[in-house]
Amino acid sequence: MPGPHLIPRHAAAQVDAALADTRVVLISGARQSGKSTLVRIVAGDRLAERRDLDRAQDRAAAVTDPVGFVDSTDLLVIDEIQRVPELLLAIKASVDEDPRPGRYLLTGSSRLFGMVAAPDALPGRMETVELWPFSQGELDGEPDGFIDAIFALGPDLRHESIVTRAEYAFRTVRGGLPEATSRNDPRRRQRFLDAYVQALVDRDVRQLSDIQHKGELRRLVRLLAARSSTIIAANSLESALGLSRPTISRYLQALEEIFLVKRIPGWSRNLGTRATAAAKLIFVDPGIAANETAVDARSMLRPGAPFGPLLETFVLSELSRQLTWCEQQAELFHYRDQSKFEVDAVLENRSGQVVGVEVKAASAVGPDDFRGLRRLADRLGDDFIAGVVLYTGTSTLPFGDKLRAMPVSSLWQVAAPSEGGRRVSEWDGRAGR
Known part of the structure; x- marks a missing residue:
């Protein structure tokens, strides 16, 4: 034991x-x-x-x-x-x-x-x-039940939080790799993450792809970190790296194969359109993205810092983790239409029911923050279960039919309804790092 x-x-x-x-x-x-x-x-x-x-x-x-x-x-x-x-x-x-x-x-x-x-x-x-790096619920001993709860309860889901913006910044830069979470000294965590990425480039990527420009590959990782949570196309990286589009595409594929990055496909009711929609890219571990952009927990809170995209990476990676074990069989997408309406995360289950999630690195939200979610709700009708803006405030607030603002911490502090407030498993307490 x-x-x-x-x-x-x-x-x-x-x-x-x-x-x-x-x-x-x-x-x-x-x-x-x-x-x-x-x-x-x-x-x-x-x-x-x-x-x-x-x-x-x-x-x-x-x-x-x-x-x-x-x-x-x-x-x-x-x-x-x-x-x-x-x-x-x-x-x-x-x-x-x-x-x-x-x-x-x-x-x-x-x-x-x-x-x-x-x-x-x-x-x-x-x-x-x-198996992803640690989720926040695993680190805190919390239930990690948001996806099951929001599909079951929809806009009736409520959550109050005491997590501060500073703590969200800390959780984002810490990430979930076991070795990184065990290092309390930020400088020691930085050294580990630097060595970790370099080892992936030197060993694992080389096994998967013919690497002729290792220095450019390392620069690609940094460039992707600066653009995490955005739609990435190989042609947009050509001029910045001086590499051909096929080479960049091959390197992106290799980085995804070794679980450094994840591409989130675009959502559409039309399966043909969905297959050709541009994907959004995130880092599997937000701590790596923060480290590659030389951002720490304190600097994330300064004006002009990339708190927004890094917090979105944090949220999307937590949702991705949760989808691997939750009872609800759902997939993760993002939404962007020709009229520039966007939703950061679209969760669709096998019945075609949809939950939309927006991420805001702010302690207050307003009606304009629900613009994309309203568009999604209009398109889906009864198949739209709920639209949630996850923000760094403390309360659940209504913003119209099926639309709610909720604290980001609801991702891991909310329990799946069927489990009475706690995720139960015969393995509870037995699995480790």
Whole structure:
């Protein structure tokens, strides 16, 4: 049993459930987001062997004899499977011969489906559980139930908060990477984040793409951080970087494959229009975006500082985390139409019901802040569940039918209604960093 210093992870119950009925389970997510520790906890009660492909000797054995490497009668845990993607064929053959559930538990810091070298992604045999850096609810022991609650209660959802603007700034620059959250000295956190991004560029991106301009790639990361929460097109970056559009597109894809950035697609009722709509880009961890733009918690509060886009990155990343474990099966989009009406986040469930979310780095809001949400409500009619402006104030305020202003902290302090104020899981208290 892990010690009390380990922070419970919502994903633990998902991994445990998947092992009960699926042959291969993959935990995918950014490096140092807590995958290895989560695996140790989940596999702790089982007979299991473990391999780590970040170790040279394990990697050499896997390349030399992939069939022998994956041969195990017990649960076999393989960390960083993207280092030797050829193992997927050997795993496929093994689970086809012996289809018992819970045969393999894999971790990966790159998306297998996007890897050129991956020969087979085990369709029909593998379930993927996405692990993000810590959510605010995981860090605070709060329920993280906003998405389930807003779809269930709509504009009847209420929340009062005591979180200040200064605390929101601190939470944003801290981010959620376990190593970063454990460093109280901002300078030590900065050094860790600098080294973290450089390591991704030097090692992980190079594995996925032919990198000929490593210096320009590093500048691209900084440029993207300065434009986080905006619509990013490769052609808009050409002049700034002196790189061709195909090269920039390839680098953007690689950065997304290693979970450094995430692209949020545009929303439309028309699926054809949705497929071609420009995507908005955010950093998976807002602390990295803040660090890349040399912003700390104090300077974020100064006039002219990028508090708005960084807070939006913070909110969108928290929503993205929550979508990986909430009961509501929904997807995240953004909205922008030809008349320049915009909504920062659009959550749509499988029934076509929609919740719109705007983000304002202000302690007061007004009717104009609901302009995009009203447009969305007019388009959707009864399918529009609620429109919420998340702001840095303390109270829930009505601004018309189905429209509310709510504190940003409702994202993690609100509980899913079905759970009586607390997210319950047999794994509660057992998963760690």
